Amino acid sequence: STKKILFLPGDGIGPEVMAQVRRVMDWLVASGRASFEVEDGLVGGSAYDAHGTPLHDDTMKLALAADAVLLGAVGGPKWDNLDFSLKPERGLLRLRKDMELFANLRPALVFDALAEASSLKTELVAGLDILIVRELTGGVYFGQPRGISDLPNGERRGVNTQVYDTHEIVRVARVAFDLAGKRDKRLCSVEKANVMESGLLWREEVTKIGTTEFPDIALSHMYADNCAMQLVRQPKQFDVIVTDNLFGDLLSDCAAMLTGSLGMLPSASLGEADANGARKAMYEPVHGSAPDIAGQNKANPLATILSFSMMLRYSFDMGVEADLIDQAVRDVLADGIRTGDIMQPGKTLVGTSGMGDALLAK
Numbered sequence: 377s378t379k380k381i382l383f384l385p386g387d388g389i390g391p392e393v394m395a396q397v398r399r400v401m402d403w404l405v406a407s408g409r410a411s412f413e414v415e416d417g418l419v420g421g422s423a424y425d426a427h428g429t430p431l432h433d434d435t436m437k438l439a440l441a442a443d444a445v446l447l448g449a450v451g452g453p454k455w456d457n458l459d460f461s462l463k464p465e466r467g468l469l470r471l472r473k474d475m476e477l478f479a480n481l482r483p484a485l486v487f488d489a490l491a492e493a494s495s496l497k498t499e500l501v502a503g504l505d506i507l508i509v510r511e512l513t514g515g516v517y518f519g520q521p522r523g524i525s526d527l528p529n530g531e532r533r534g535v536n537t538q539v540y541d542t543h544e545i546v547r548v549a550r551v552a553f554d555l556a557g558k559r560d561k562r563l564c565s566v567e568k569a570n571v572m573e574s575g576l577l578w579r580e581e582v583t584k585i586g587t588t589e590f591p592d593i594a595l596s597h598m599y600a601d602n603c604a605m606q607l608v609r610q611p612k613q614f615d616v617i618v619t620d621n622l623f624g625d626l627l628s629d630c631a632a633m634l635t636g637s638l639g640m641l642p643s644a645s646l647g648e649a650d651a652n653g654a655r656k657a658m659y660e661p662v663h664g665s666a667p668d669i670a671g672q673n674k675a676n677p678l679a680t681i682l683s684f685s686m687m688l689r690y691s692f693d694m695g696v697e698a699d700l701i702d703q704a705v706r707d708v709l710a711d712g713i714r715t716g717d718i719m720q721p722g723k724t725l726v727g728t729s730g731m732g733d734a735l736l737a738k
């Protein structure tokens with residue numbers, strides 16, 4: 377059936393990298409492998425310039441009606457001094473909030489051809505393929521009470537509250553178990569149950585779901601500080617990691633650096649499944665709008681193309697087509713084709729559209 381996709385290119389290099397995804401989509405359609413209905417919308421600074429808001433209500437409606445959303449990046453110096461509520465990021469945050477995207481998927485995948493470019497020992501990261509599932513809508517970033525208050529003794533106090541309710545833990549755990557089932561059937565749940573009540577509840581609830589609903593997945597538990605250490609020491613011990621909002625923020629950035637370049641990192645954010653099992657979903661590269669190279673045909677489009685491949689895999693059950701794209705990326709890198717951000721001595725430097733050309737040729 378025809379898949380409805382909302383395209384939100386955003387600002388800076390966003391439109392440049394999204395244009396290369398369009399070419400890959402057109403190829404899938406032309407070769408009879410898929411049928412897409414694409415709508416284009418504005419988000420971030422470009423939406424502010426057109427409508428005075430970083431996300432127009434009509435665009436929000438399109439996002440809620442789409443089968444999946446693909447976003448480029450938002451932000452840039454032009455909009456840095458806007459009021460908080462008008463800043464480009466607010467558009468992104470509203471999308472995540474109104475679509476109730478509670479599970480953030482961050483793969484850390486090392487392509488063999490790039491393993492030697494990693495800042496870590498090649499043998500530690502070669503062939504690395506882990507997936508971090510971060511809870512995205514709860515925890516200490518949103519918990520009440522919060523704020524800064526004056527104390528009677530003249531000091532000030534800053535307060536944030538780490539809160540997790542059962543349903544918030546259970547729904548993200550289900551997503552993670554489900555993904556582990558499609559991969560190596562191993563899930564590592566990460567918290568600090570030794571010092572945090574929310575961590576203790578997290579461990580109990582994840583264990584319960586594992587035992588009752590996913591007995592074939594090997595579940596392990598790890599304290600977050602140890603996990604940070606293990607990610608750097610022996611990252612290949614992990615398959616899927618599930619963790620809360622705060623620890624997931626830190627650990628996914630840590631894992632990202634195992635892979636070398638921001639220009640190679642895709643992500644997905646998923647919401648609750650409807651009666652047909654379809655989830656609201658938004659896919660986007662991890663990188664930002666890179667104003668320093670915007671408009672120069674220098675940006676690496678692979679993070680966004682790999683985000684589209686995740687969309688095919690997780691939203692549309694098109695694993696075969698996703699594999700085709702992932703393999704083409706591997707082949708292009710093996711041929712020594714590089715954008716500036718992943719350039720190595722003796723390789724062939726290409727621009728954004730040149731990378732698209734090479735990928736389509738494969």
Ligand code: NAI
Nearest residue numbers: 449450451452638639663664665666667668669675676717
């Ligand atoms: P950034 O990710 O845009 O850039 C960091 C560095 O990595 C820059 O040197 C950039 O040239 C390079 N880079 C990033 N993506 C690349 C790609 N695809 N190919 C080649 N090089 C790439 O982060 P930065 O500089 O902190 O933020 C720039 C703007 O982006 C800010 O306005 C920020 O708010 C926004 N931003 C937006 C995000 C989003 O839309 N999800 C995430 C992070 C930042």
Ligand code: MG
Nearest residue numbers: 625626628629
């Ligand atoms: Mg972060």
